[in-house]
Amino acid sequence: MTENNELRIAVIGSGPAGVYSSDILLKQLAKRSEELGLPATARIDLFEKLPVPFGLVRYGVAPDHPSIKFIAGALEKTLDNPNIHLYCDVEFGKDVTLDELLARYDAVLFATGAVKDKPLGLPGSDLEGVYGAAKFVEWYDGYPTGAREWPLDAENVAVIGGGNVAMDVARELMRNADDLKAKTDIPDNVYEGIQKNKAKVLHLFIRRGVAQAKFSVQELREMEKLPGVQLIINEDDFDLDEETIEVAGKDKLARQMVEELFTIREMAEDMEDDGDVDFEGNPADRKYYIHFNSAPTEVLGEDGKVTGIRVEVTETGADGKMHRTGEFVDYPVEAVYHAIGYKPAEAPGIAYDEKGAHLANANGDGRITTEADGGEVRPRLYATGWAKRGPVGLIGSTKSDALMIVNHMLEDFAAAPEHGLFAEDRNPESIDELLAGKGIRPIDFAGWKRIDKFERAEGAKEGREHKKVIEPEQMRKLAAGE
Template identity: 85%
Template sequence: MTQDSELRIAVIGAGPAGVYSSDIFLRQLAKLGDELGLGTDARIDLFEKLPVPFGLVRYGVAPDHPSIKFIASALEKTLDNPNIHLYADVEFGKDVTLEDLLERYDAILFATGAIKDKPLAIPGADLDGVYGAARFVEWYDGYPTGVREWPLEAERVAVIGGGNVAMDVARELMRNADDLRAKTDIPDNVYEGIKNNKAKELHLFIRRGVAQAKFSVQELREMEKLPGVQLIIDEDDFELDDDTVEEAGKDKLTRQMVEELFVIRDMAEDMEDDGDVDFEGNPADRKYYIHFNSAPTEILGEDGKVRGIRVERTETGADGKMHRTGEFTDYPVEAVYHAIGYKPESVPGIAYDEGGAHLANANGDGRITVDHENGEVRERLYATGWAKRGPVGLIGSTKSDALMIVTAMLEDLAQNKENARLAPDRDPESIDRLLAERGVRPIDFAGWKRVDAYERAEGAKEGREHKKVIDPDQFRALAHGE
């Protein structure tokens, strides 16, 4: 095989979207490449600004999700492919530019994900004690550039949101530190923080009704098994009319979620009847209130600090449309966490669609455009995952996304008169020389494996499977064998 015979693809972001897309590209090329006149050989270089791959799986999902290690294992197998090369600790727009990559790659795929919170647009959102979920998730997941300490002084806290991130945040705030350490890879600073957490009462506020929430069944089942925590619900929230039940039943996932919420309703009633106990019948020392049809309208403060939250009762029809009632209730709390959605990052040199909160692309098909109003496609540039569609969907949904984008990439490459070999510099070692000239030291897959081995060894000392490294300098030293 000559250097000119292989397609060269750059992927920006080594999280699930980027890794899945790389795998699917190679699989589809092997299947269709000859038919399309492209051949079946390709080299994919994955660029990741963090010193570690896996993005959301490692740094965006709560550590007590049992499915994490299975997803990470699958991603790791993909990265072990000799046709996929990891360049972690390399930041697009800083260490390499769009021009650098267009010179060396036939197509560029952006899978940059999201790490910022959507702003909370209600009065009092700027008070001391109001936190975005993304920053809190970074703390408990040991994000390399995240904070190392978190203020957990509030005895009464509120969480705003009707999706899985809100559930994650609420669960970690109600967690028993010893139980969490025994079952997860949390680092010592997170264990100490949660161990000293003073929260005894938590209120989760969901704007719409039981049938319109966006929780996964797995999240709900994790909520059900919190040692020392009593779940408390409002029975009125579960009075669903026939139209709502019929509408919820049309979608399998929604139906399963609603059924599980009714299991939680029954559990909550049993917990109260048995004397305010947890799921195992032991005395509960923390209370977790779940409020549906509750829209926070203002965060109340005193001396610049959170002292309460004002919530308006809502009504939600079978069509999912929410109506406000004008009935307000104030809850005393000292901290408020909002999990109302992430905002995917912008990318240097690529137009951004502020309304959709994603990179500008043609009709949502992943082909990057001049801007979000001008549908003119920019050749050789693509987006996938949250970078393409905004912060919606679970990790698994990135697979179907990736297949659609890869199909578009292959179609475009096959139509090119130059037989898809568009990058003028076809030397596979060219990118390595460029980075070396700039003093950039990428972490490759072998480097990641060295870190992983260290984390496993440190975890084994405490009878755990893993224990996260969080210091980026230590991470680099381990990865480079120093």
């Protein structure tokens, strides 16, 4: 089989979903090509709109997650494969169109992430001092087009949300700047911003009960080890009935989470008994309140600025259904952060399912359709990760997604008379010629390695493993060896 007859796949997005899919596709092809009557090799080109790869791992997760550098290392090993080609700084729909890709590739796989928040939708959500988690995450993760400064002058802060992003946001708002700098790759502007953070009291509001929270155990353990922070809980939240405990116990992850939350309850009691101290027994200068069964109903304000938040007490049954009680409590806060979900990016020319917040695909099987509700399957177009299923699941969830979609893709290829070789232009240099003709200079894997080398060198000067570059133009110059 000559190079011109290998399968050619374009992947939009170089985060975990795109990279895992590329790796699995090559492995499945090697394993199943003979059985399916397909070429044994493939060229996979990943198109990334940012100047650097890794998407969510680099820009969507808090910098103090210790496991993230291991995930990034695994993704990098996959990209260092001669059959996988990286095209960073190339935006789908702007720099390259769907028609241009379909002329050159046998299939296009969308593995785009999420950069927008779901709207809060409460009275007062337009007040100054109300922030979506996505923009705050962009700031502290050094997103290339994100904010360079962040207002951290509120002494009393509320965070709304019962998932891992809410936990990340709350943790960073309670973080000690020097501790964060020593352990992470945050850039200087983030370090300086957190140094000036005035937050002394934080309230985390979770609508449902202890047994229905969506936190990972890792997130909870990171909450437990915040220097200078006292954790405060409401003991009534932990008064679970037998049915609730039984239901939670049937799911391994839920059981582990509840057990860890009970550990936090004991920690909070010890912190109070020992004189309002942190996890190491040192005097705490910040207080972190964790409120379960608390549904925010309104952001309160004066003169266009946040002054408080109104919360309705709720009750949650063993079935996970929340019931409102009509009992309200007001909390004085000057800033409100909401982490109630992301909205995955749309793709030009692809139908979008607004209700599910993902690209339209047939019964969740990853095959792109003409309409959100049903419609016909569009040949040679697929979606994986959040682009397929919406903003749910952890990074690891993308692997099972990728395996399913890759197998659907290969089976579709095998069923076609062309045996997967659909693209008319099979010149492997065609995409490079197209981009060059438009004056676009993609950043390839070698360019990324130059950026990474510089970031490591800058970190080493401060005794750190890594220090992020955040300006796109500097990234381009580093990638080009300038």
